[in-house]
Amino acid sequence: MNSFDVPDSTDWSRTALPLFEPLEASLRCEVCKEFYVNPVITTSCSHTFCSICIRRCLSTDGRCPACKTNVSTHQLLPNIAVRDLVKHFEEARPKALDLARREHNADQPNNKRKLDESDIEQNDLGSRTRLRRTRTRIIADGLQRDPIEVPDSEGEDDGAYVPDHLPEGVVRCPICQTPMKEEQVFSHLEDCPSEVSQSAGNGRQTRSTTNNASSRSTQRRQNEPSPTPTRLPQLNYHLLKDVALKKKLQELGIPTWGKSQLLIRRHTEWLHLWNSNCDSENPRPKKQLLQDLENWERTSGGRAASTESKIMQKDFNGQMHASVHKDQFSALIESARKKREAVEQDQTQGEAHSTTGEDSAEQQSELQSKPYEGNNEALATIREKVAAVNRSGSTLASLEAGATSPTTLARTATSSHLNPFGSPSKIVPMFEMPAEPVVDAESSTTFQ
Amino acid sequence: MALSAGTRSNGGSANVAQRLQKELMDIMTHPTPGISAFPVDENMTSWAATIDGPADTPYAGLTFKLSMEFATTYPYTAPTVLFKTPIYHPNVDFSGRICLDILKEKWAATMSVSSVLLSLQSLLGEPNNSSPLNGQAAELWDKDMVEYKRLVIARHKNPEELET
Ligand SMILES: [Zn+2]
Ligand SMILES: [Zn+2]
Ligand SMILES: [Zn+2]
Numbered sequence: 001m002n003s004f005d006v007p008d009s010t011d012w013s014r015t016a017l018p019l020f021e022p023l024e025a026s027l028r029c030e031v032c033k034e035f036y037v038n039p040v041i042t043t044s045c046s047h048t049f050c051s052i053c054i055r056r057c058l059s060t061d062g063r064c065p066a067c068k069t070n071v072s073t074h075q076l077l078p079n080i081a082v083r084d085l086v087k088h089f090e091e092a093r094p095k096a097l098d099l100a101r102r103e104h105n106a107d108q109p110n111n112k113r114k115l116d117e118s119d120i121e122q123n124d125l126g127s128r129t130r131l132r133r134t135r136t137r138i139i140a141d142g143l144q145r146d147p148i149e150v151p152d153s154e155g156e157d158d159g160a161y162v163p164d165h166l167p168e169g170v171v172r173c174p175i176c177q178t179p180m181k182e183e184q185v186f187s188h189l190e191d192c193p194s195e196v197s198q199s200a201g202n203g204r205q206t207r208s209t210t211n212n213a214s215s216r217s218t219q220r221r222q223n224e225p226s227p228t229p230t231r232l233p234q235l236n237y238h239l240l241k242d243v244a245l246k247k248k249l250q251e252l253g254i255p256t257w258g259k260s261q262l263l264i265r266r267h268t269e270w271l272h273l274w275n276s277n278c279d280s281e282n283p284r285p286k287k288q289l290l291q292d293l294e295n296w297e298r299t300s301g302g303r304a305a306s307t308e309s310k311i312m313q314k315d316f317n318g319q320m321h322a323s324v325h326k327d328q329f330s331a332l333i334e335s336a337r338k339k340r341e342a343v344e345q346d347q348t349q350g351e352a353h354s355t356t357g358e359d360s361a362e363q364q365s366e367l368q369s370k371p372y373e374g375n376n377e378a379l380a381t382i383r384e385k386v387a388a389v390n391r392s393g394s395t396l397a398s399l400e401a402g403a404t405s406p407t408t409l410a411r412t413a414t415s416s417h418l419n420p421f422g423s424p425s426k427i428v429p430m431f432e433m434p435a436e437p438v439v440d441a442e443s444s445t446t447f448q
Numbered sequence: 449m450a451l452s453a454g455t456r457s458n459g460g461s462a463n464v465a466q467r468l469q470k471e472l473m474d475i476m477t478h479p480t481p482g483i484s485a486f487p488v489d490e491n492m493t494s495w496a497a498t499i500d501g502p503a504d505t506p507y508a509g510l511t512f513k514l515s516m517e518f519a520t521t522y523p524y525t526a527p528t529v530l531f532k533t534p535i536y537h538p539n540v541d542f543s544g545r546i547c548l549d550i551l552k553e554k555w556a557a558t559m560s561v562s563s564v565l566l567s568l569q570s571l572l573g574e575p576n577n578s579s580p581l582n583g584q585a586a587e588l589w590d591k592d593m594v595e596y597k598r599l600v601i602a603r604h605k606n607p608e609e610l611e612t
Contacts, residue, residue, distance in 0.1 A: 008470045010477040030558040031523060033470040057557050060524050065557040299463075300520045 007093070008033070015100035016107070024093075027086050029053050031065060035086045038279040040076040045069040048079050051276035059268050073234070078279045229283055231275045237264045253286070254293060258302045269296050464522050468492040471561050483565045485516070493518045496532075499565050505573035506597040507535075510604050514544075514568070516561065526555035529564060536596075536603040538575040538586035546571075547581050 009024035029036050031053035038051040047066040049057070054076060057065045064071045235248060245263050246256045254270050256263070273289045273296075297303045469492060475485055482500035487493075495516040501507025512535055517528040529551055531544035539547045550559060550567050580586035588596040 006466065006469060008473050010473040013477045033467050053557070056524050060557075063556075068556065304520060 011097060012100065014104060015097065016103035017096070017100040020096070020100065024089070027082070027089050031057065035090060036079075036082055038276055038281075039079040039082040039086070040279050041079040041082075042069070042071045043075040043077055044071050048082055051076065051078075051279035052272050055272045055276055059272065073275065076279070078281075083281060229274065229278050229286075231278045232271050234271065235267065237267075254290070255297070262302050266293070266297070266301060269293060269301070464518055464520055465492045467523060468495075468518060468561075474560075475562060480562060480566070482569065483562065485561050485565060495527075495561065497561070497565055499569045499572075502569055502573045506593070506600045507572045510600070511606065512604075514565075516564070523557040523559070526551045526559075527561075527564065529568070534603045534605060536582070536585055536600045537572065538577050538580040538582050538589060539571060541581040545581070547576070547579065 009021045009028060012018060012020040012024060027035055029039070029048075029050045031049055034050070036048065036050050039048050040051045040054060041048045042054065042064055045064050045067050047064050049065070054064070054071070055073060057063070058071060058073055062070055062072075232252075235245075237245065240248070242260045242263070245260065245267070249256045249263060249267060249270075252267075252270060254266060258266070270289075270293055273292050277283045277289060293301075468487065472485075472487065472492070482502070483498070485495055485497040488496045495518070497514045497516055499512050499514065501510040501512065511533070513532040515530050515532050519525055519528075529546055531540050531546065533544075534542075535544070541547075546568070548567065548571055550556075550564065575586065575589055577586040577589060585596065585599070588599070
């Protein structure tokens, strides 16, 4: 798997299984857009989120983010069916996506050469025939190995089975039979989805294989027992003096440094981490939760870079950005431009757009409203970029080494004067107490 | 086998960039006409966006540029959104700051770049004139649409005319 492969549901959109996109999207949390982790359902409004996501929302405003119903943390129950669905979907995903992509590519005459060199025989029968032969072949191969049948669109088998000979340097994985370059085989074998592929068209067998796999891993997990932790109660911070709060944090074994606002935020986040772990099928050890808390400390807590100054330095149209980030974005912009040209050619008689500055150096004016459709190059670039950010740990650490232009500073100063809302660019702490009195989710007392 | 959900963690380090990347993928694969959005920095915490003025409003045929800034607390807190194209509108001040409930107290973590831009687009045709930032605009909207429209067009600049 590529290090920059950050899967999301749009992966299905250009495959033979586009309907898997909404399927996968429904297995992802609406808050974090990841597959549900420890999904819980709200008993008051029946919405499902990751335990930690809904707990963070409730700390922020006490409401379900989907429907704004008041929800207390007592009204969250593990959603076991969704948990299992996610687990099995994630297990099935790589193989299914691979098949769906191959089937889709085989349907595209333009991509055919890249995909399957062996099938290119310069014949004079026209692309339609070649296309059908490719399909037939893949179907034939598929029936040999995989429990997926792809009906031919014309519902006939003309028997044009092409013998399996692979291009030079390409071999099949001895286990799952996927063709690949010779040198890739060893690394592939390490995570070859062998069990699923060998089930050879037998649905029941596939299912039992999966069950075996999951029960095995369940057993493994049960061999390392960790006692089910109990949920921690919310504190009424309003009534706690700093000293008492520090003592609480100390008892919990979490850091006690910082001012009282930070102590409160840290304790709140610890409750999110701890209590969502209680909603897990396999709770993680406290040591790992402490690592998560440390990550939080770096990204949003006491060790977070000053987001405010960075955001205020930033200037939407600034040359600073253009120069600092030109390299990272040039590839992306290039693909976007190409795509836009294509789109514009398609739409020559379409409605006139008011923004077409062909010579503008600005990124945005290069981008029409649909520059990315099907732009796999751009998609790949973004994935890579995001992966790099993820690797760097802190989302902000690598951002903008200084480079503040006088103009920007002047603008910043002005805007803070004119600001009618207080300070919109000021970063609100993640779990700042709400301005309105709310019902204390855990203890049903009110705090300010 | 896929990573077990029990060991996968989004705790503590739930990554703003990861969530925004998924939003970007979604915008790219399912573009909404009249709306565009794209990150302008490598961490994806700063985006540029455009909305087209809706038909049958004084903003029809005009395109507006916006900036969006995402804090590390996103999506639990709303992005900071500013109009970069000067706009004459009851709920936008002359620095581009916007008064819109979903960017403040009505924000929800399930909202997204797209939903914000769509809300802003509809705000153009349906201003909230009860709490205007631009009192004159609120008054003209009710009393003199011809003059209102003249001021909208006078104030608008195409994105490529904007200088830094
Ligand atoms: Zn979530
Ligand atoms: Zn709900
Ligand atoms: Zn294999």
